[in-house]
């Protein structure tokens with residue numbers, strides 16, 4: 001039986017590696033008194049102190065169902081998209097990681113459970129776990145259910161594309177409104193293999209989430225059981241002192257990249273995995289995404305490039321079945337340890353498959369022979385740019401540049417019908433520093449797709465794309481315009497050539513002409529001079545390094 005004097009005089013409980021500094025001994029009585037005010041008992045204080053970092057917010061559906069324990073921030077990209085507010089989205093990833101780090105360090109936590117359910121919250125919590133290197137794990141809050149309209153499964157992607165269809169006169173206002181009303185019927189993160197579900201796949205593939213739990217939809221009863229299981233697991237992790245650095249190893253990162261390639265995942269995975277690798281002290285270069293993608297077939301057909309939603313993926317067998325198929329195909333390193341203490345191979349080897357499912361195939365019968373991610377270079381992207389092959393069949397494109405210095409100007413041109421087949425839309429000064437915050441161009445790509453131009457117009461930007469983007473789009477073009485990358489010197493009508501096989505993104509500007517254009521160029525005045533936006537712009541690295549601030 002626990003005795004008060006144990007807490008005061010005895011050496012620390014073996015799991016209380018950090019929190020004994022807060023709770024043990026006579027001098028800590030004031031801290032214990034304050035903790036008792038919020039419900040801790042002496043028995044509780046003798047146990048390891050586990051934080052539950054939580055990205056709950058009422059602002060959007062993605063994280064709406066996660067309320068418990070301490071809370072960090074979240075931006076719902078589906079709501080911010082196309083507005084100035086979207087510049088805060090990527091910045092929030094850093095704030096999420098920083099805020100969890102502060103609470104965990106400030107309270108000498110012994111372990112951490114992170115609940116998250118959106119694009120930036122998922123990488124943010126993993127970055128915090130890597131940075132703190134405390135025993136801990138992450139659980140994804142789960143996907144939203146898809147909507148139904150005229151017998152078709154809908155996600156928020158369909159609403160973005162309906163904007164373009166409505167502007168082009170392809171659907172009437174009644175149809176447009178019906179799509180808007182039907183697309184998002186429950187809480188949960190956006191329902192295709194967009195960024196949130198891509199990151200949830202990564203969280204299992206890299207071993208920081210228990211296999212089989214992230215894909216459980218947000219509204220399914222089993223999600224609560226999954227959360228309970230995570231509570232048990234974190235205590236095991238603390239007892240064993242099994243840390244993220246033992247889980248998120250170099251081979252685990254390679255598994256994570258393979259899972260993105262195989263599932264046709266979001267280009268944002270490149271940015272977030274580069275950032276996570278930095279936090280985990282794992283050397284990782286942008287070109288390694290291409291190398292793994294080339295040898296990894298696309299074995300799942302998921303929206304936006306494919307047919308099915310995240311809930312349908314889960315019903316088919318889920319992330320575990322995807323990883324099992326990669327393991328069977330020799331494309332997954334099965335001996336990596338996961339937060340269960342078992343290897344990834346042991347976790348997924350016997351993953352069940354729903355008979356007759358059409359979503360996930362074996363690696364020898366893939367939907368496409370390679371993965372979805374291509375890293376481009378060339379004079380327009382000396383440090384790299386990211387193309388998502390899963391969303392397009394185009395392999396070569398040459399056309400005149402249509403140049404815009406912000407997303408809003410490009411959107412206005414698309415909706416006014418000023419963009420024509422064959423154009424290469426260039427959207428610049430939207431990079432990590434220039435935006436700042438590297439907005440996603442889903443509004444523009446959705447409007448192009450809705451107007452049936454996603455396969456006839458190319459788009460490139462120093463900003464990003466949503467996981468819901470489809471079409472021939474290259475993002476993360478680096479160096480960005482704001483720091484004087486060549487993208488800053490492109491003018492209306494310059495010929496741009498995109499050669500996917502050669503991984504080349506080139507603009508034709510005669511050397512003498514380029515000298516002339518550079519002579520008159522000066523970086524524009526920063527859009528923000530105070531506060532978090534300015535702080536971020538001053539410290540953020542290139543997109544080719546993950547756009548990190550640490």
Ligand code: FES
Pocket residue numbers: 060062075076077078079117118119188189190196
């Ligand atoms: Fe949160 Fe899409 S806006 S997952």
